[in-house]
Amino acid sequence: MVATGGTRYDRLRRAGHEALAAGDVERAVEAFGQAARVAPWRPEAHCDLGLAFHAGGRFEAARFAYRGALEIDRVNSTALAGLAALPPEPPGRANFRAGQRLRGGRDGHWLVHGVKQGGFGVVYAVTEEGTGQLRALKTFDARLLWSDEDRRRFEREAVTWLMLDPHPNIVTARWLEYVEGFPCLVMDFAEGGDLGTLLESGPLEPHRAMLLGLQFCDGMRHAHDQLRLVHRDIKPANCLLSRDGVLMITDFGLARAFGRADGPTVPTTGEGADTTIVGTPSYMAPEQFRPGAVLDTRSDVYAFGVLLLCLLTATTPPPKRAAEYVEECSGALPAPLAGLIARCVRPDPGDRPAGFAEVRARLQDVYRTVVGTPAPSPARASGPVPQDWVDKSLGFRHLGRFDDAVTCAVRGLRAVPGDRPEVESQLWHVLGLAQTDQGTHADAMVSFDRALRLNPAEPRLWLSRGVALHRAGWPEEALRCYENGLAHAPEDGHLWLARGRLLRMSGRHGEAERALRRAARLLPADPEVVYEQAVLWHALGAHREALDGARAVLRISPRHGGAWVLRGDVLFTLGDLVEAVAAYDRALEIEPLRHLVLVSKARALGELGRHDEAMACFDRSLRIEETGAAWNGKGLTYSGIGRPAEALACHDRALELAPTGENWNDRGIVLCELGRFAEALACFTRSLQLEPGRAFVWRNKGLALTRLGRLGDALVCYDTALRLEPQDEGAREAKENLLRRLNGGQPQ
Numbered sequence: 067m068v069a070t071g072g073t074r075y076d077r078l079r080r081a082g083h084e085a086l087a088a089g090d091v092e093r094a095v096e097a098f099g100q101a102a103r104v105a106p107w108r109p110e111a112h113c114d115l116g117l118a119f120h121a122g123g124r125f126e127a128a129r130f131a132y133r134g135a136l137e138i139d140r141v142n143s144t145a146l147a148g149l150a151a152l153p154p155e156p157p158g159r160a161n162f163r164a165g166q167r168l169r170g171g172r173d174g175h176w177l178v179h180g181v182k183q184g185g186f187g188v189v190y191a192v193t194e195e196g197t198g199q200l201r202a203l204k205t206f207d208a209r210l211l212w213s214d215e216d217r218r219r220f221e222r223e224a225v226t227w228l229m230l231d232p233h234p235n236i237v238t239a240r241w242l243e244y245v246e247g248f249p250c251l252v253m254d255f256a257e258g259g260d261l262g263t264l265l266e267s268g269p270l271e272p273h274r275a276m277l278l279g280l281q282f283c284d285g286m287r288h289a290h291d292q293l294r295l296v297h298r299d300i301k302p303a304n305c306l307l308s309r310d311g312v313l314m315i316t317d318f319g320l321a322r323a324f325g326r327a328d329g330p331t332v333p334t335t336g337e338g339a340d341t342t343i344v345g346t347p348s349y350m351a352p353e354q355f356r357p358g359a360v361l362d363t364r365s366d367v368y369a370f371g372v373l374l375l376c377l378l379t380a381t382t383p384p385p386k387r388a389a390e391y392v393e394e395c396s397g398a399l400p401a402p403l404a405g406l407i408a409r410c411v412r413p414d415p416g417d418r419p420a421g422f423a424e425v426r427a428r429l430q431d432v433y434r435t436v437v438g439t440p441a442p443s444p445a446r447a448s449g450p451v452p453q454d455w456v457d458k459s460l461g462f463r464h465l466g467r468f469d470d471a472v473t474c475a476v477r478g479l480r481a482v483p484g485d486r487p488e489v490e491s492q493l494w495h496v497l498g499l500a501q502t503d504q505g506t507h508a509d510a511m512v513s514f515d516r517a518l519r520l521n522p523a524e525p526r527l528w529l530s531r532g533v534a535l536h537r538a539g540w541p542e543e544a545l546r547c548y549e550n551g552l553a554h555a556p557e558d559g560h561l562w563l564a565r566g567r568l569l570r571m572s573g574r575h576g577e578a579e580r581a582l583r584r585a586a587r588l589l590p591a592d593p594e595v596v597y598e599q600a601v602l603w604h605a606l607g608a609h610r611e612a613l614d615g616a617r618a619v620l621r622i623s624p625r626h627g628g629a630w631v632l633r634g635d636v637l638f639t640l641g642d643l644v645e646a647v648a649a650y651d652r653a654l655e656i657e658p659l660r661h662l663v664l665v666s667k668a669r670a671l672g673e674l675g676r677h678d679e680a681m682a683c684f685d686r687s688l689r690i691e692e693t694g695a696a697w698n699g700k701g702l703t704y705s706g707i708g709r710p711a712e713a714l715a716c717h718d719r720a721l722e723l724a725p726t727g728e729n730w731n732d733r734g735i736v737l738c739e740l741g742r743f744a745e746a747l748a749c750f751t752r753s754l755q756l757e758p759g760r761a762f763v764w765r766n767k768g769l770a771l772t773r774l775g776r777l778g779d780a781l782v783c784y785d786t787a788l789r790l791e792p793q794d795e796g797a798r799e800a801k802e803n804l805l806r807r808l809n810g811g812q813p814q
Contacts, residue, residue: 075104075111082114091122102131103357106347107385109135113144125152160624161188161208162246167591167622170245171195171252175592176203183207191255200257201240203250204317208625217249221465224251227318228461230292232454234445235285237306237316240454241461246625247656252461256314258307261373265302265380272400275377276433277442278305281313282370283426284445289318290363290421292447298354298361300369301346302376347385348372352413355386364415367425371410378403389413402432452482452489459496463503471500491520495527498534507538525555529564541572559588563595570602578602593623597632604636612636627656631663638670646670661690665699672703694724698732710739727757734766743773761791768800780804 082097095118102111116131129152135145161181162168168176171194179200180191190203206220227239228251240252261278264270270278282305289295295318297304304317351368353359372388375381378399383391388411396404406428412418419425426444433441450458455478462471475497482490498513514531521527528551535544548565555561566581579602585595600615613636619629634649650667654660668683684700687693701716717733734749750767754760768783781804787797 075101075108078104079111079114082118086118086121091118094118095122100357103355106355107138109139109142109145111135112138113142113148116145116148120148120152128152162190162625167593168192168245169594169623170243170250171201176201176245190250200255202237202253202255203245204253205245205248205250208248220249220251223318224249225461225465226293226295227251228458230289230295230318231447231449233285233288233447234312235281235314236289236318237314239318240457241464243461243464246623247627247658248625252457253316256306256316257309258311260307261302261305261313261377264307265376269380270377272378272403273437275374276403276429276436278313278377279370279374279429280426280433280441281445282315282373283422283429285313285315286363286366286370287422287426287444288447289315294363296361296363297366297369299346299349300366300373301349302373305373348382348388350385351415352386353415362415363421364418367410367418367422368415370422370425371407374403374410375407400432400436402435406432450481452478452486452493454478455481456489456492456496459493459500463496463500466503468500468503472497472504475500487520491517491524491527494520495530499530502530502534502537507534510534523554525551525558525561527551528554529561532561532564532568536568541568544568557588559585559592559595562588563592563598566602567598570598570605575602575606591622593619593626593629596622597626597629600629600632604632604639609636609639613640625656627653627660630656631660631666634663634666634670638666638673643670643674647674659690661687661693662695664690665693665695668696668699668703672699672706677703677707692723694720694722694726694729697723698729701736702732705736705739710736714740725756727753727760727763730756731760731763731766734770738766738770738773743770746770747774759790761787761794761797764790765794765797765800768797768804772800772804777804777808781808 078097078101082094082101085091085093085097095115098111098115098118102108102115105111112131112135116128116135119125119128119131129149132145132148132152135142136149139145161183162178164178164180166178168178170176171192175195176190176192177195178190178192182189182191188205188207190205192201192203193199194201206216221242224239224242228242230236230239232238237256238254240254242249242251244250269275286297289297297315297318299317300315304315306314306316308314349369349372351361351365354361354365368388371392372382375383375388375392375395379395381395389408392404392408392411396408399407406425409428410418410425419428430441455474459471459474459478462468462474475493478493479490479497482493494513494517498510498517501507501510501513511531511534514527514534517527518524518531528547532544532547532551535541535547545565545568548561548568551561552558552565562581562585566578566585569575569578569581579599582595582599582602585592586599589595596615597619600612600619603609603615604612613633616629616633616636619626620633623629630649630653634646634653637643637646637649647667647670650663650670653663654667657663664683664687668680668687671677671680671683680703681700684696684703687696688700697716697720701713701720704710704713704716713736714733717729717736720729721733730749730753734746734753737743737746737749747767747770750763750770753763754767757763764783764787768780768787771777771780771783781801784797784801784804787794788801791797
């Protein structure tokens with residue numbers, strides 16, 4: 067039943083239901099979204115939004131909204147019924163699990179120990195193989211749908227946090243990298259849990275609460291003074307504790323990155339400082355509920371007041387009622403402390419302390435009054451050490467910001483002392499990696515060589531140098547580099563893997579198979595080794611073995627994008643086009659910007675006769691990156707629907723970008739369709755100059771020569787095609803027809 071009262075919330079709900087009844091789903095979503103922003107603590111507001119999303123076929127968004135209602139009221143019947151009415155969740159989307167081995171980290175892999183889910187985010191406790199370092203990875207909940215813009219927003223907010231200098235009261239964010247398609251922020255691991263867990267045992271004594279409050283003020287003052295950061299989502303779960311009980315603030319900016327904060331929060335329909343409302347309602351200042359409000363540190367001061375009250379009472383006030391709630395609780399609190407909290411949570415930002423320097427000073431005075439001794443001195447930022455510059459450079463490199471990565475490495479090299487050769491070697495190493503990504507290969511070689519002079523036995527250096535040589539177009543030099551590395555570390559499985567991959571790509575399949583077999587003995591659980599073996603089997607025509615290999619990779623690492631692509635390629639080869647499309651879809655779910663996977667999917671859709679979908683895939687691929695493969699595929703699709711003129715334009719553009727033998731051949735086919743056989747002949751000739759071993763191109767050239775009346779030359783082409791591919795029935799039939807013509811008969 068929709069209320070008929072005159073409050074803004076009631077009016078918005080009524081407008082939403084009227085729009086829904088009229089079939090205007092988008093207007094209903096907008097109205098219900100605004101209603102949920104006005105009253106985020108009301109489960110029915112989230113249910114209304116879920117209903118509208120469901121009506122519009124946006125099932126995952128509906129699922130989010132209904133779950134938001136259940137976070138407020140775990141037994142809400144409307145939300146439970148709404149979830150039950152939705153289609154089943156798409157299969158296969160799952161978070162990483164404890165015990166899983168993930169590609170990433172500085173040494174190649176993470177081992178997952180624990181998983182903590184909350185709202186739309188997940189935190190993994192992981193160990194970095196090689197160093198044994200315990201870290202935390204913060205990322206999206208993989209079971210939900212995330213857009214490219216979601217990922218970019220996460221990157222932007224995470225980079226801000228990464229730029230903060232280390233401080234004892236802020237969790238240090240080390241770098242950001244993509245792990246199986248998801249951006250993961252790598253952070254120091256806090257072994258003492260969080261304040262939410264601490265408060266499960268009841269309220270804290272004023273002395274302990276004030277100590278934690280002072281530490282919180284020190285961290286927030288540092289964040290504001292250095293980068294003028296506004297946190298936006300202060301709450302107990304975002305205040306972690308070290309093993310020694312020191313408070314460390316986490317999740318700077320990530321409430322906005324996830325579109326809403328963890329916990330029962332405000333759903334949004336927009337993004338950015340002007341339109342997005344984020345936070346946890348009980349801790350949100352009144353101005354945070356107003357779309358378009360410009361927030362500053364006073365909003366965080368309000369949340370700190372609620373947090374301090376929570377530490378002292380183990381309860382939280384209803385949203386927007388913190389000032390009244392403090393007054394109700396004041397009798398149970400030391401009067402000076404109650405007065406400070408009341409000042410922090412005043413509704414008007416102008417009546418609150420201006421920042422955390424002022425809050426700290428007032429809390430110090432309260433501490434001295436209540437405890438009877440001076441408060442501890444403020445903690446100070448330490449400034450980045452050379453190893454921090456290694457981490458920052460890696461983080462920017464993972465984000466594709468290669469110039470910034472170079473800058474960080476250079477700053478680290480300027481700061482590193484002369485008696486730290488291991489760290490200096492790491493800095494030269496990360497500088498070489500960033501220079502490789504920039505395409506300045508000569509500079510990269512200088513950096514790798516400087517690193518190797520300091521640490522010649524480090525296999526990762528030889529590996530990185532070899533990869534850089536390969537990317538620069540020097541495969542033989544890259545192989546020699548891997549061999550030099552193996553001379554120092556003959557049991558390094560990653561070097562054997564890299565060697566096997568390069569040999570496979572060079573067509574030296576026998577040597578590749580031996581190298582990969584050696585890598586498999588050294589790295590028996592590594593999905594990359596299994597994957598490379600499966601790719602090799604596919605290249606050798608052992609498609610069933612390749613399919614089994616892809617399946618084995620996915621058992622180890624269900625979100626291995628390359629394995630899904632390989633599965634799609636093998637199924638395409640075997641003619642199982644529907645399953646091939648499904649495999650490509652899984653790969654694109656993990657890595658949506660892999661434009662060549664879109665090309666492969668489009669080709670499969672074209673073979674299925676689903677030309678409109680194929681064209682949409684080619685267009686999406688071209689929006690990501692313009693390639694000859696996409697233009698060529700689009701041209702083939704136009705040919706398939708009888709539009710050769712448009713096809714020719716596509717093939718022309720494909721040849722401008724990639725003048726390969728395949729593209730010349732496909733352009734020739736379209737010219738034949740247009741009756742322009744002399745031009746087609748030139749295309750087939752050019753194709754064969756580039757790739758003379760393709761039987762079907764010899765056959766096509768023979769057909770063009772036949773139409774031009776050059777029957778003797780055509781016969782030579784058919785004979786060449788059959789010599790290269792004796793089973794080519796098209797060439798055999800064309801030759802038989804030609805021989806009948808030469809003998810005076812009529813062609814079939």
